[in-house]
Amino acid sequence: MANIKDVAKRAGVAVSTVSKYINGGSVRKYNAEAIQEAIDALDFKLNDIARSLKTNKAMTVGVLIPSLESSFFTSIAKKMEDGFLENGYGIMLCDYRNDFEMEKEKLEFLVSKRVDGLVVVPYKSVDFIKTHSILRDIPIVAIDRHIQERDTVISDSTSGAFKAVEHLIINGHKKISIIGGPSDIQTANLRLEGYKKALKANGIGINEEYIKYGNYTLSGGYTQMSNILRLKDRPTAVFVSNYEMTLGAMIAMSDQGQIIPKDMSFVGFDDMDMMKIVSPPLTVVSQPLDELSKKAVDLLVNRMRSDENKKATVIMLDTELIVRDSVKNIN
Amino acid sequence: MANIKDVAKRAGVAVSTVSKYINGGSVRKYNAEAIQEAIDALDFKLNDIARSLKTNKAMTVGVLIPSLESSFFTSIAKKMEDGFLENGYGIMLCDYRNDFEMEKEKLEFLVSKRVDGLVVVPYKSVDFIKTHSILRDIPIVAIDRHIQERDTVISDSTSGAFKAVEHLIINGHKKISIIGGPSDIQTANLRLEGYKKALKANGIGINEEYIKYGNYTLSGGYTQMSNILRLKDRPTAVFVSNYEMTLGAMIAMSDQGQIIPKDMSFVGFDDMDMMKIVSPPLTVVSQPLDELSKKAVDLLVNRMRSDENKKATVIMLDTELIVRDSVKNIN
DNA sequence: AATAAAAAACGAAACGTTTCGTATTTTGGC
DNA sequence: GCCAAAATACGAAACGTTTCGTTTTTTATT
Numbered sequence A, B: 001m002a003n004i005k006d007v008a009k010r011a012g013v014a015v016s017t018v019s020k021y022i023n024g025g026s027v028r029k030y031n032a033e034a035i036q037e038a039i040d041a042l043d044f045k046l047n048d049i050a051r052s053l054k055t056n057k058a059m060t061v062g063v064l065i066p067s068l069e070s071s072f073f074t075s076i077a078k079k080m081e082d083g084f085l086e087n088g089y090g091i092m093l094c095d096y097r098n099d100f101e102m103e104k105e106k107l108e109f110l111v112s113k114r115v116d117g118l119v120v121v122p123y124k125s126v127d128f129i130k131t132h133s134i135l136r137d138i139p140i141v142a143i144d145r146h147i148q149e150r151d152t153v154i155s156d157s158t159s160g161a162f163k164a165v166e167h168l169i170i171n172g173h174k175k176i177s178i179i180g181g182p183s184d185i186q187t188a189n190l191r192l193e194g195y196k197k198a199l200k201a202n203g204i205g206i207n208e209e210y211i212k213y214g215n216y217t218l219s220g221g222y223t224q225m226s227n228i229l230r231l232k233d234r235p236t237a238v239f240v241s242n243y244e245m246t247l248g249a250m251i252a253m254s255d256q257g258q259i260i261p262k263d264m265s266f267v268g269f270d271d272m273d274m275m276k277i278v279s280p281p282l283t284v285v286s287q288p289l290d291e292l293s294k295k296a297v298d299l300l301v302n303r304m305r306s307d308e309n310k311k312a313t314v315i316m317l318d319t320e321l322i323v324r325d326s327v328k329n330i331n
Numbered sequence C: 001a002a003t004a005a006a007a008a009a010c011g012a013a014a015c016g017t018t019t020c021g022t023a024t025t026t027t028g029g030c
Numbered sequence D: 001g002c003c004a005a006a007a008t009a010c011g012a013a014a015c016g017t018t019t020c021g022t023t024t025t026t027t028a029t030t
Helices: A004-011 A015-022 A029-042 A048-055 A071-086 A100-112 A126-131 A157-170 A186-201 A218-230 A243-255 A289-305 B004-011 B015-022 B029-042 B048-055 B071-086 B100-112 B126-131 B157-170 B186-201 B218-230 B243-255 B289-305
Strands: A060-065 A090-095 A117-120 A140-143 A151-155 A176-180 A211-213 A237-240 A265-269 A283-286 A314-317 A320-322 B060-065 B090-095 B117-120 B140-143 B151-155 B176-180 B211-213 B237-240 B265-269 B283-286 B314-317 B320-322
Touching: A004 A015, A004 A029, A015 A029, A048 B048, A060 A071, A060 A100, A071 A090, A071 A243, A071 A289, A071 B090, A090 A100, A090 B071, A100 A117, A100 A126, A117 A289, A140 A289, A151 A157, A151 A289, A157 A176, A157 A186, A157 A237, A157 A265, A157 A283, A157 A320, A176 A186, A176 A218, A186 A211, A211 A218, A218 A237, A218 A243, A237 A243, A243 A265, A289 A314, B004 B015, B004 B029, B015 B029, B060 B071, B060 B100, B071 B090, B071 B243, B071 B289, B090 B100, B100 B117, B100 B126, B117 B289, B140 B289, B151 B157, B151 B289, B157 B176, B157 B186, B157 B237, B157 B265, B157 B283, B157 B320, B176 B186, B176 B218, B186 B211, B211 B218, B218 B237, B218 B243, B237 B243, B243 B265, B289 B314
Parallel strands: A060 A090, A060 A117, A090 B090, A117 A140, A140 A151, A151 A314, A176 A211, A176 A237, A237 A265, A265 A283, B060 B090, B060 B117, B117 B140, B140 B151, B151 B314, B176 B211, B176 B237, B237 B265, B265 B283
Antiparallel strands: A283 A320, B283 B320
């Protein structure tokens, strides 16, 4: 495989001149032509690894999401990839299966690839990122969940959950269950908080039995929904606080021969395509994915380009309640 | 940031000794201890880029799939990632949005990162891969679709489609439509072939009006299903030949107030979780994803480890028809 | 046409590793 | 305790770039 030296030799110029040409520096016309001829003839491809070693820039950003099987996150990943590509960056996409050990491993893997920056949907790595010798110094944007002293883009989980529950209350529901997430995930807590606030604001007491903690996965949603269906004093409605669990909860419903919204009203979280085709179409809290992705890209690109140490910015986006057919009016 | 030189200095040994230690060579005990102490104290992290430059191995494989928003492919990607990790390889995952230009770009991006091997779900890049100067010499495993003279893992599309259509016929259907894929995608052709074979084998004539070509995306399925519903002589059943289009076709049905299987019988392709929770649960042709992923990993790892030029192996896996509730018996 | 200033080309050093041939130390058999 | 053989350590070169200080060439001014 030809390298820059071979090109220089064939073109009859110095290596540094070839380098300059490749990187867009000004070069005398006849040299430019000779170099280009040599590049074509030798089928020279620049060795990015060598360049990275020298420049200490990989022109690559790492993207770490909880799971590749979550359309919510892959959808964001895809949108961000577009944005980064426009800015000249490629991406390395990894997932960590909602596993803390793997989360750390993948973070280190990405760092070992010397990515220039990172977009992370953090699970338990918040402290790890803060203390890890290298991660500490690398530009990172957190999405979906907050990392202290880091640029962060999130949507307003609390008010989203509030809207969802309020909607149920307006439709006459008083016995409302929530399938929340693990208490070590920020969005889970915030959504639970929104749930509680909405109940309180409407003078409805909190029944601890109605509060279930899933693990943000499909099977978690399934399990918790099953538990809810077994309750003696069964709720008339349930708010499921993320996308995967919403799917899982629906499987549980259908497995038990329960009909939405006849037997149970439903409000889900995250408006994926799927929410429109399931039967019935689901009422959901929708996060602005396009905006979220765009902001994340902008923040990270800025951070990577300038090394002035600006303070972290936190962007919180509004959610929207999309009303479809999964809530029964029992007034 | 500490490098291997700093470690050597602090440990009082030569750089090459540190290198040997890091790479598992035998080193005198007191030196090993001193080196480890230095590594810890200086928080030394090996620079993989420098190592890659020297060894010409990145211990990374590139995975290129058509779309990150297709659960079918992300699911495979995830399974393969596990396998590669077990073998010490990290992965770079990319998608190309079913776009040939982007397919080429991403291929070149991955190559520019000097990945050691590639797993590709090829769209139109078959020739590109065959002729491109670098791709020609890099280990590549094709999945889902075949690349000549390359290791390939696919499932038997033709017989899968055959089973699907046969199932419809057994249930009394004669007017059977297919939503196939673009004619430039191999699986699309093979599945169409299976469809035709099944009809012929059962003495049913082929009605060109019943053959629709979608683009393997959700919206393509939607459009083609809408077209089918508009047909004067409407079919009683439809076989949709991939996962995304199946979803799209279902949205179209529900948008037009059509009920499965009352108004139209359905057989889909690829048994994702979703197929179980939609209502009704869908009868589908299922591909063995675990096996497919595992074989792909094995093939590529072997290929990367030995550079003997073994002939390409093609593995074809069997599909399975999973019968659920989306086909009406009209006998 | 001479000269100063600007532009371009040059060559060597550096990035952080691994590798390889050589030098040194350790081991074990006598 | 000696010596050969085995084990380990060493130092320099190399991987393919970029960068920077210096030299050469071109351009502009008079």
